[in-house]
Amino acid sequence: MIDATLYLTGVRKDTGEYEENADSCQLCKKMIINAGIKNVIVRQKGNNKYNVIDVNDWIKNDELLDGKITY
Numbered sequence: 001m002i003d004a005t006l007y008l009t010g011v012r013k014d015t016g017e018y019e020e021n022a023d024s025c026q027l028c029k030k031m032i033i034n035a036g037i038k039n040v041i042v043r044q045k046g047n048n049k050y051n052v053i054d055v056n057d058w059i060k061n062d063e064l065l066d067g068k069i070t071y
């Protein structure tokens with residue numbers, strides 16, 4: 001898994017549409033970091049809209065240290 005790319009898509013159960021601001025939760029972020037994944041590409045609502053996340057940014061800017069708990 002070292003330097004792998006993970007693709008993430010969130011689909012709303014009620015509408016079947018892509019989630020507008022899909023993101024990983026804290027627990028998944030930790031597992032992604034520990035797996036050595038390099039990038040996460042998240043599909044966003046709309047045609048061909050993607051966020052490309054550098055996993056190193058999650059390490060450098062740990063939300064838990066800022067008191068942000070999302071999970």
Ligand SMILES: [Zn+2]
Pocket residue numbers: 024025026027028029
């Ligand atoms: Zn999760």
